[in-house]
Amino acid sequence: MIVARLLLGGLFIKMGVSKLGHPVKFLKDIREYGLLPEAPVFDSLNLINLTAIALPWIEILCGVLLIVGFWLRGSSLVLGLMLAFFTTAIFLRAVGVYNEGGIAFCGIEFDCGCGAGVINICRKLAENLSLLGLCVIALLSRSRKLAVDALPRFPNPGRST
């Protein structure tokens, strides 16, 4: 469990920081998936832009929380949901490329916007599924070794004392 926390936490901090260094690139990557409307909602809030602004910090925050062991299950849930969502999006995008023809599915490569540059799709899907597995472990595990959550003066919101 501690290994899962450190691995996941470190990886997501790294990915979040990488996205912070290239905000415009990340903005364009989000748009590539075509999952969010390009026009602003209510004329004032562009969801692609909001995602580009917020997502790196959510990743970094979850990474830090996993490492220090605070709100462990909550941060694991957030990362797990993000992983599930983006893995599906990456898969669908790869299917789109595959359907255009000419490339074997596992030969498809593109920049997924994950902070790792151009990736091989099969390798990325395998990596993401492994990370998702780690998230599930962190979510379901009751271990609180070396975790701030274990300290009596840091109650978990929602848990009755």
Place this chain on the structure above:
Amino acid sequence: MKSVVLPALLVVVVGTAAGLAFNSARTDGRISLSRNYFEIARNPVPAPDAPLVARTDPPRVTRGTAESAGGEAAGKALEHDFKVIDTRGMIDLVWSQDAFNGYAVFIDARDHETYHAGHVPGAFNVYNYDVDKFYPAFAPCIENAETIVVYCGGGSCEDSIFLATELTRRGIAFGRLHVYEEGWKGWTASGEEIQTEDAECTVDGVSVAGAGGIHGDTP
């Protein structure tokens, strides 16, 4: 359940707040919350197919899609209504009297570092993703020009179209805007001269930006 969902929601809220705070504090790479960076303006009035009127020889101008540029096709065809100028037309215009007199201006939509590595001679740098920072200094020259050509990297780069759209939102008449779709790739392939120092915007003989102006670079 509450011990999982509530912290999860809090993480998202706090992360979003941190992102918004960081974004508003950053001087480089700030993202607007409201702007659609990928909007393509439509010509409010269908333009006639008459050639561009210029004081010197008119450049080769066509209308159409990103595929009509000829030469290297765009990686992703993007339909737009802006007039398209090809490399031959661009070369003619860059070295024309109109360009010398400021009636024709050129805008490089790429980021400043890339612009500094080399750009079309005389082109101003207005980074598509930070127009508020770059545009005001060059606005006097851009708004007074009759012909405004916007370019970016060429190939699959669409930023020139998005920047041209943003310029229409800032009051530049649609018909004055042209997109050089072959972009920097096309220009360098032509073997024409490149410039690395900031281009100068002068109004009534006085430099208002570039070459020691907004970007603080010395010629």
